[in-house]
Amino acid sequence: MSRATAPLSVAWDSADIPVRPAAHGALEQALRAGRDHGRKLLVPYVTGGLAVDGGDWLDNVRAVVDAGADAVEIGIPFSDPVMDGPVIQEASEVALAAGASPATILDDLRRADVGVPLAVMTYYNVAYHMGHERFAASLADSGVSAAILPDLPFEEVGPWATAADAAGVETVLLAAPTAPDERLPMVCARSRGFVYAVGLLGVTGERDALASSALDIARRLVAVTDTPVLVGVGISDAAQAVEVCSVADGVVVGSALVRRLLAGEGPAGAAAFIGSIRSALDASVD
Amino acid sequence: MALADPGPSGRFGDFGGRFVPETLVPACQDLEKAFRAAWGDPEFHSELDRLLHDYAGRPSPLSDCDRLSEELGVRVLLKREDLNHTGSHKINNVLGQALLARRMGKKRLVAETGAGQHGVASATAAALMGMECVVYMGEVDIARQALNVFRMQLLGAEVRPAMSGSRTLKDAINEAMRDWVATVETTHYCLGSVMGPHPYPWMVREFHSVIGTEARAQCDERLGGPPDIVTACVGGGSNAIGIFSGFVDTDADLVGVEPAGGAAVGRGVPGVVHGSKSFLLQDEWGQVSEATSISAGLDYPGVGPEHSHLATIGRARYESVTDAEVVEAFSLLSRTEGIIPALEPAHALAWVSRDRAELAGKTVLINMSGRGDKDVAEMMEILG
Numbered sequence: 001m002s003r004a005t006a007p008l009s010v011a012w013d014s015a016d017i018p019v020r021p022a023a024h025g026a027l028e029q030a031l032r033a034g035r036d037h038g039r040k041l042l043v044p045y046v047t048g049g050l051a052v053d054g055g056d057w058l059d060n061v062r063a064v065v066d067a068g069a070d071a072v073e074i075g076i077p078f079s080d081p082v083m084d085g086p087v088i089q090e091a092s093e094v095a096l097a098a099g100a101s102p103a104t105i106l107d108d109l110r111r112a113d114v115g116v117p118l119a120v121m122t123y124y125n126v127a128y129h130m131g132h133e134r135f136a137a138s139l140a141d142s143g144v145s146a147a148i149l150p151d152l153p154f155e156e157v158g159p160w161a162t163a164a165d166a167a168g169v170e171t172v173l174l175a176a177p178t179a180p181d182e183r184l185p186m187v188c189a190r191s192r193g194f195v196y197a198v199g200l201l202g203v204t205g206e207r208d209a210l211a212s213s214a215l216d217i218a219r220r221l222v223a224v225t226d227t228p229v230l231v232g233v234g235i236s237d238a239a240q241a242v243e244v245c246s247v248a249d250g251v252v253v254g255s256a257l258v259r260r261l262l263a264g265e266g267p268a269g270a271a272a273f274i275g276s277i278r279s280a281l282d283a284s285v286d
Numbered sequence: 287m288a289l290a291d292p293g294p295s296g297r298f299g300d301f302g303g304r305f306v307p308e309t310l311v312p313a314c315q316d317l318e319k320a321f322r323a324a325w326g327d328p329e330f331h332s333e334l335d336r337l338l339h340d341y342a343g344r345p346s347p348l349s350d351c352d353r354l355s356e357e358l359g360v361r362v363l364l365k366r367e368d369l370n371h372t373g374s375h376k377i378n379n380v381l382g383q384a385l386l387a388r389r390m391g392k393k394r395l396v397a398e399t400g401a402g403q404h405g406v407a408s409a410t411a412a413a414l415m416g417m418e419c420v421v422y423m424g425e426v427d428i429a430r431q432a433l434n435v436f437r438m439q440l441l442g443a444e445v446r447p448a449m450s451g452s453r454t455l456k457d458a459i460n461e462a463m464r465d466w467v468a469t470v471e472t473t474h475y476c477l478g479s480v481m482g483p484h485p486y487p488w489m490v491r492e493f494h495s496v497i498g499t500e501a502r503a504q505c506d507e508r509l510g511g512p513p514d515i516v517t518a519c520v521g522g523g524s525n526a527i528g529i530f531s532g533f534v535d536t537d538a539d540l541v542g543v544e545p546a547g548g549a550a551v552g553r554g555v556p557g558v559v560h561g562s563k564s565f566l567l568q569d570e571w572g573q574v575s576e577a578t579s580i581s582a583g584l585d586y587p588g589v590g591p592e593h594s595h596l597a598t599i600g601r602a603r604y605e606s607v608t609d610a611e612v613v614e615a616f617s618l619l620s621r622t623e624g625i626i627p628a629l630e631p632a633h634a635l636a637w638v639s640r641d642r643a644e645l646a647g648k649t650v651l652i653n654m655s656g657r658g659d660k661d662v663a664e665m666m667e668i669l670g
């Protein structure tokens with residue numbers, strides 16, 4: 001009949017989370033340089049291996065770069081994407097069914113020179129299963145600057161961050177509206193490349209209007225960090241991007257772009273959409 | 287040994303942890319804090335004990351199986367979780383979590399369900415406490431456990447289909463987590479097994495430890511001590527860890543039984559999905575495999591992290607049985623004891639029956655985690 005009373009609260013021991021290296025990586029350098037030039041930063045998300053009409057998926061990446069992306073997030077599809085809504089889920093299923101894997105996507109990237117820094121976005125098991133060192137090395141080897149692992153929160157990031165830091169790969173951490181004030185500086189202090197501000201309570205997907213939480217979290221973050229703050233999740237069009245960039249340094253645009261790719265709009269459609277956001281952001285700072 | 291408090295990192299050896307989107311981290315921390323406080327609070331225990339006794343019908347009996355034992359040459363005892371209100375062990379955990387949710391001021395429960403037993407239990411607790419309840423269930427499971435879908439609806443819950451992936455338990459968990467990411471400020475995620483992010487594997491184990499505590503006392507009285515073997519089916523592993531918890535500090539062998547098509551401990555490698563690190567069926571790139579099992583409640587490619595730990599340190603071992611062996615055990619228990627088991631605990635019996643030569647003369651305690659009403663329609667088709 002043992003119902004031992006556990007101690008009420010035990011502080012987390014963060015000793016095994018390495019301190020962020022002082023030097024900025026290629027992604028953070030590029031984003032800081034853009035911000036220093038008064039530019040609002042635009043990072044589109046493209047699902048790796050997603051080629052709806054049998055084309056080369058890298059053409060989607062090249063198209064958004066030509067349309068003014070400052071960096072590109074490349075999704076490595078995962079079977080169980082819990083932070084993603086229906087559009088990116090579907091894109092992941094389509095890409096996986098077409099044979100996409102971390103190896104095929106990274107091989108493709110190794111051969112491409114897209115001209116801006118790249119960050120892969122995938123789920124932690126992909127990195128864990130391959131092995132932290134091997135995954136970090138294969139990113140670096142493919143010319144990928146950074147990794148975003150949305151199910152690897154600050155407390156669990158230590159072993160991965162140690163390997164990523166050693167390989168020169170920047171680990172971007174997410175900051176969410178639910179975080180109490182004392183948590184944000186800790187997350188920002190470990191995030192490299194940029195701080196990924198989660199714009200709303202929910203998973204990726206388009207929304208009719210900008211959530212008020214997007215401006216709130218951006219305000220709370222820019223007050224505590226000098227690292228570029230980009231808002232993602234829910235940013236759906238040029239007007240929303242401009243609105244949130246009144247506070248944030250930039251935006252990540254995912255589902256709104258991927259929906260167009262799934263609909264077969266291809267590189268031309270991707271370029272037109274991202275180009276419209278680029279122009280609006282540029283006009284907003286003139 | 288005793289099953290330990292996994293501490294602030296939520297670790298059972300190398301397994302466990304809290305691998306969730308940043309949005310959910312504060313909620314998991316708050317839940318851990320609330321559970322630690324409640325579990326040390328006599329008031330919470332008396333409230334929970336009263337519900338378990340007056341509402342769920344605990345303690346559940348320990349049944350000797352004379353005719354079955356004679357047929358197998360193994361003395362079999364059943365811990366009768368099938369006699370609990372709602373028909374399975376799941377109610378133990380759900381009453382605990384619903385009380386906790388109420389303490390935390392949350393008025394909405396979301397749950398995932400495979401066989402529908404956890405969904406029914408969650409819907410029941412929500413009805414009892416006047417809460418809103420949404421249950422995610424894979425499309426495949428909605429079809430094969432139609433009775434439980436209707437029960438949930440009758441109890442006032444909304445059942446939402448999970449349409450992605452294998453359309454079973456794994457995908458229902460994905461949907462429940464996505465819901466929780468969007469509603470975390472008002473909603474408690476009532477997770478149905480000893481899996482997920484810290485504190486769930488530990489908290490759910492503690493809520494089910496009542497099974498082991500009762501069974502240990504009942505065995506002491508009936509047998510004069512622990513049985514030779516304690517066995518239970520393992521999906522996420524909640525009914526198994528619940529009964530194991532009463533016997534880890536004895537000499538009894540602890541045996542978890544997995545379905546052959548979802549043997550995470552038997553054939554998985556360490557991986558991270560649904561919030562914790564544990565053995566996981568996955569492909570060469572870490573994509574999670576789709577399990578296949580006749581039993582919707584065990585049709586899951588992962589397993590709770592503490593089972594991975596118990597397997598690694600050798601304190602428990604894990605066997606697997608085929609669907610055909612399970613069907614046979616389902617009929618065997620019905621015929622010899624007048625107890626129609628759920629397909630999930632029929633796995634544990636299937637192992638005992640298959641390996642009876644090796645177990646000859648021993649005393650085996652099986653956790654009869656649920657009753658078979660929900661499976662009768664499916665078995666009608668199979669046994670025709």
Ligand SMILES: Cc1ncc(COP(=O)(O)O)c(C=O)c1O
Nearest residue numbers: 403521522523524525583630656
């Ligand atoms: C009767 C019964 N037993 C067992 C399980 C499997 O869960 P666990 O492994 O957590 O005990 C279920 C799940 O639906 C069930 O309904």
